[in-house]
Every structure is written in structure tokens, then in C-alpha cells.
Amino acid sequence: MIEVKNIYKSFDGANVLKDISNRFEQGKTNLIIGRSGSGKTVLLKSILGLYDIDQGEIWYDNREFVKMHHKERKKLRREIGMVFQGGALFDSLSVEANIRFPLDMFTHQSPVEKKKRVEFCLEHVNIEKSAFKLFPSEISGGMQKRVAIARAIALNPKYLFCDEPNSGLDPETATIIDQLIQHLTREFEMTTIINTHDMNSVIEIGESVLFIAKGEVAWTGSNKEILETRNKKLNDFIFANKLYAQLREEKN
Numbered sequence: 001m002i003e004v005k006n007i008y009k010s011f012d013g014a015n016v017l018k019d020i021s022n023r024f025e026q027g028k029t030n031l032i033i034g035r036s037g038s039g040k041t042v043l044l045k046s047i048l049g050l051y052d053i054d055q056g057e058i059w060y061d062n063r064e065f066v067k068m069h070h071k072e073r074k075k076l077r078r079e080i081g082m083v084f085q086g087g088a089l090f091d092s093l094s095v096e097a098n099i100r101f102p103l104d105m106f107t108h109q110s111p112v113e114k115k116k117r118v119e120f121c122l123e124h125v126n127i128e129k130s131a132f133k134l135f136p137s138e139i140s141g142g143m144q145k146r147v148a149i150a151r152a153i154a155l156n157p158k159y160l161f162c163d164e165p166n167s168g169l170d171p172e173t174a175t176i177i178d179q180l181i182q183h184l185t186r187e188f189e190m191t192t193i194i195n196t197h198d199m200n201s202v203i204e205i206g207e208s209v210l211f212i213a214k215g216e217v218a219w220t221g222s223n224k225e226i227l228e229t230r231n232k233k234l235n236d237f238i239f240a241n242k243l244y245a246q247l248r249e250e251k252n
């Protein structure tokens with residue numbers, strides 16, 4: 001579980017996050033949604049400690065991040081997996097070397113243990129052995145995302161952060177990636193936070209949704225509740241999506 005309490009963040013006097021509080025549950029896909037510029041990325045980076053917040057608390061289970069010493073933060077970072085926008089794989093490394101990279105960096109595992117772990121992670125994202133030696137440029141965008149997810153879970157993280165994980169993918173592949181993240185989140189009981197403005201993801205895996213508007217919490221709930229909400233800001237945001245509007249009409 002990750003909990004943020006009354007977070008404020010400003011840049012040069014401009015308030016970007018205003019009194020944000022929310023609980024991101026373990027074993028669930030927790031989505032942060034909102035318009036472009038609403039503060040999603042700043043919130044994600046603040047939780048990760050990439051930005052220092054002005055005020056508030058950030059709890060990783062029973063550990064308060066803001067008050068942690070450098071060493072404790074470093075230790076905590078080992079418990080965090082990240083899937084970046086675009087995948088951010090190392091182009092010069094093969095698929096399997098990409099997964100082995102965090103193991104080389106952060107563990108003292110033997111070559112045999114590392115090989116096992118690499119295989120375990122790649123199997124969990126449904127990558128076949130024949131693709132292990134390929135380079136990122138030789139595989140599809142969807143497969144690159146799966147490799148990025150496999151790398152993110154290599155160190156068996158308790159917390160998984162995904163920034164626009166299915167950007168640039170066709171809708172069908174995007175759904176497969178969403179479902180994969182949800183499946184892994186449940187299987188490994190991770191606390192997963194996903195930044196997205198993809199309404200399909202909201203409907204598909206939005207077990208817990210935080211909607212931010214102009215840096216403030218404007219609505220929280222689940223994908224089921226979204227179909228019934230009368231929240232004006234949220235409706236304005238999601239009605240921009242024709243598929244959602246249709247779903248909503250069918251439901252009412």
C-alpha cells in the first residue's frame with residue numbers, strides 16, 4: 001500500500017499539486033487519470049522522490065518516505081519497479097540482457113540464479129525462448145513493452161510504477177499490456193500505480209481510480225462507479241471519449 005497525505009508541490013510559485021490525499025491499494029491496479037497538464041506526472045515523480053514535495057506525507061506501507069534517510073531511500077528504491085513511457089530498453093542489449101541488467105546491478109546472484117530469474121520474468125510476460133537473444137529493434141512495440149515489464153519485475157518489487165504503459169500501441173495490444181500488468185499485480189501482490197489518459201485502460205483495469213483536475217483530487221472511485229458518476233469535471237473529461245459515451249448511454 002502507498003498512501004499520500006495532503007501533498008503540495010509548486011514550481012517557481014505555481015502550485016501544481018494542491019492538497020492531494022489518496023490511498024493506492026496493494027494487489028490492485030491504481031490509476032491516476034486527468035487532462036494533460038493536470039499534474040499526474042508531477043504526482044508520480046513526487047511519490048518516487050524524484051521531486052521534493054513542499055508539504056505532506058508519503059507512506060510506503062508503514063514507512064514515511066519524506067522522513068527517510070538517504071540509505072533507507074536507496075533500500076526502498078530496490079523495492080520499486082518502473083515501466084517508463086516508450087519502454088526505455090537498452091538498444092544495444094538483447095532481450096535477456098535487458099532483464100539481467102538490474103540483477104547484475106543490484107544483486108549478488110550467481111549466473112545460474114540470474115539465468116533462472118531472467119527466464120521466469122520473460123515467461124511471465126509470455127515471451128518465448130526464441131526471442132531471448134533478439135535486440136529491441138528486432139521486436140514489435142507490444143513485445144518491447146512486455147520486455148520492459150519483465151525488467152520492471154526482475155527484482156521482485158513490492159511497488160510497480162507505470163507511466164503511460166500503453167502509449168503508442170494499437171488498442172488490442174494496449175489491452176493485452178493492461179491485462180498483463182493487472183495479472184502480475186495480483187499474482188505478485190504489488191501496489192501498482194499507473195499514469196494514463198487512456199479511457200480504455202480505465203474501463204479495463206481501473207480497479208481504483210484517482211482523477212486529478214488542475215492539481216487537485218476531483219474524484220476517486222472504481223471503473224464500475226465511473227459509469228454512474230455525476231461528477232461534472234470527470235464527465236467532461238471522459239465524455240471526450242466516444243466509446244465511453246456510448247457505454248454510458250447503454251448503461252442508462
Ligand SMILES: Nc1ncnc2c1ncn2[C@@H]1O[C@H](COP(=O)(O)OP(=O)(O)OP(=O)(O)O)[C@@H](O)[C@H]1O
Nearest residue numbers: 011012016034035036037038039040041042043197
Ligand atoms: N520540472 C518542472 N518545472 C516547472 N513546471 C513543471 C515541471 N514539471 C511539470 N511542471 C508543470 O506542472 C504542471 C503539471 O504537469 P504534469 O507533467 O504533471 O502534467 P500531466 O498531467 O502529467 O500531463 P501529461 O498527461 O501531458 O503528461 C504543468 O503545468 C507543467 O508545466
